[in-house]
Amino acid sequence: MRWFETPSFDFIRAHNIAYFFSGTLIIGSLIAIFGMGLNYGIDFRGGKEFVLEFQEPVDVVQVRSVLADPLGTAPEVKKFGSDRDLLIRTDAEGEISEVQSTLLASLSENFPGNSATVIKTDIVGPRFAEDLKIAAMNSIIFAVAVVFIYILIRFKGWYYSAGAVAALVHDVIIVLGIFTVMGEIAPFNVTIDQALIAAFLTIVGYSLNDTVVVFDRIRENSIIYKTMDFRDMINKSLNDTLSRTVITSVTTLFVVTVLFIFGGEVLKGFSFALVIGVILGTYSSLFVASSLVVELEKRAMKAKSK
């Protein structure tokens, strides 16, 4: 089997369409993020989260209304996989044990004969949540900085670094946007928590993989075809590596989809982010990173010649 054996797509020419497409997604994401606010999970927001397993299926809406009064504040209730498992997130004040027993007591009162057992709890104090949030932000900024510096050293051109980092930021913003919008409608738990940060960094690593492979080919081609126009050379490099880019994307997409389907409820949000991330990462390294490098290089050369 051979895909894209000797392709000759003009990726750079497509950049206007790509910029428009990416721009729309980014603006949409930013509007969603700033309009609706980031959909923080328990790790970053703090609070108390319980996963309960009932003996029989229960109605989410009913549980929500039943709990609002005794907890003093309306809890967030979502299905956790099956109809019998519910995820309940509350900001109720007070001791953990008290909240937990209040919750269980009012459920057993309202759903007699359908007892619930706690199969998972997550309690994060506001101070701890704040610490985690800062650590998460630092880690992403740090990761991007390391990538910038590494590429700068290996490929000796700031425009390579800038192109790669821009592609990463592009991926992360769009995933964040999709998560914000999906938070309201997804049937599974899509919140921004530690696992998502792990997914982000994985996407960063993955997207970078793609980008670096292309850059490596550019470096190689620029030695072989010394006279070739920079733009053409990048296009040639993209085409040379296209088969590999697609194959690796396909195999990675296979496994993250498997993870999304079979990985269990705990990993749903995480693997969902990876599915989007792999698609976006492939797209951005083909259409965004390289086009930016061409553009930035052009400007850099112009500035030099002036």
Added chain:
Amino acid sequence: MKGQNNGFKIGTIVLFLGLTLWYLFPTVQLMLEQNYMESMTESERAQYVEENREKMQSLKDRALSLGLDLQGGMYVTLEVGTRQLLEELAGDLADETLRESLKVAEERAFEERTDFVSEFIAEFESRDPDARLSRYYRSDDENITRRSTNAEVEEYLRNQRDSAVNRAIEIIRTRVDRFGVTEPSILKQGNNRIVVELPGVDDEERVRNLLKGTARLEFRMTAEPEEINSAKERIFSYYDQTTDTAMADTMEASETEPQNPLLEALNPQGRNQYVFGYASGVDTARVNELMAREEVQQLIPRNTTFLWSANAFAEDQGFEFFELIGVRSQIELTGDVISEARVAFDPTTNRPEVSMTMNSEGARIWARLTGANIGKPVAIVLDGYVFSYPTVQTKINNGRSSITGLDGVREAEDLVNILLSGALPAPLDIIQERTVGATLGEASIQAGFYSTLFGLIVVAMFMIAYYRTGGGIADLALILNIIFILGILAAFKATLTLPGIAGIVLTIGMAVDANVLIFDRIREEMRGGKTLRAAIDNGYSNAMSAIVDANVTTFFVAVILYSFGVGPIKGFAVTLMAGIAASLFSAIVITRVIIDYLTREKTAEVSFG
């Protein structure tokens, strides 16, 4: 030359494979043992475990351990209350200035995430630059006197905080060990945090009490019945008359006639003369709020305090009722004097109780106290709740006493544990807690296993379809790769978590990348007219720089993730790192050796699709 080179490569492969199997062997053995035990009956299993205790323990120590999210358990982060510690250190010397400074410092340290002690010193000095901290803190051992400079006191306070955290860790370790958790992990994090991991535990409530329990035991006299009674009358009549606006706000809007708010929450009837009243569990907070008002506090005699009973005296329709009991403010004796404690049973009712023995100093005070108060009740107060207030029958000379009114044997056992492990130097606050039930853990293991299996099958089939023989060789490397990852994890005593398994699944997808790069390069070289052998040599060497660059950057990202992540996420970073190392080795070295063998020794045509 090339042949020698391959000899070295084969040697390395055999060495790594051998090491991996060596490290994974205990894990496999343990799994076989567990399978074997599944088939046994309960009693057979208990006997088998007893007989093979040492062997099982050694296997468990060496086997790949599962994270709390897979085997179920509890993960708790505790914070040592530094403010309370510093306030207590000052003891009687503490005044309003000190308390205020500590409070401000606590808030600021939280908001600006700075060090509490530095904030405290800064705040204190900003109030009065000439003030000396040695006004509050003295220590003969540490040579802190009235002449000590603020810097010296600061160092002393820092040392005190560190030792308080270390002491708390020791105490928690003792408690957890007595609780009977296998392989707990208790670690210090940062300045004043303690991370406790308890595998296999899912009784959250009990563990929380065990970790936080200060076990502040106090013996107090009960208040005079007349005083309790007159205070009761004054307080109820105060709420009868009060119809101020603040009060109206807190009341239900639908009520037309303002009622006595205290009467709504608290029933003023008592079973005996020491009881102020009783309330259901849900109303106690409201009662506390009403009793805490300054105007109300002024109606209570200075030497009297009202405390709740630890246990419900009655139950009705799911509501439990607790009594508010009047005791003296003065503490006659504290738990420090307890030298021995054990679980005992009341000979008549057979209810569990904790029987305690005091040291000589405690016994002396206890004898004087009981001697002087025959016929009067002594309240036994634990962490602010009255457990019992038995009437003194005779003077007690041997320093014996007991705590009754406990819920069950478990509570008695935990109480003994907490009393004996010593009082915590400062209050501990649970700032994060994660519990995973054993069933969810099992479901996660299954989900992880199927994801790995299906991921492997899909990728393997795709590789064969696309690259033919080359793909098959890459698949072989891929399977070895997974075994290597597990071996690396076992060798470094890392824990396998659910995100960790996700990391392995992800590695399956990304590990073939190196082979894809190489094989594509080989195809390209062959298209350029090279022979198979030359194409293979060039393919490997030309793809190398891309492979290295791509993997080094991903490895950096994994390292960052490791240093930031908490708990299971760290597991993800670890498998990602192990995955990168293993996949580089298997994709570059192992496939090369196989391909070389096939093309050179067998002179077979290796197809790359």
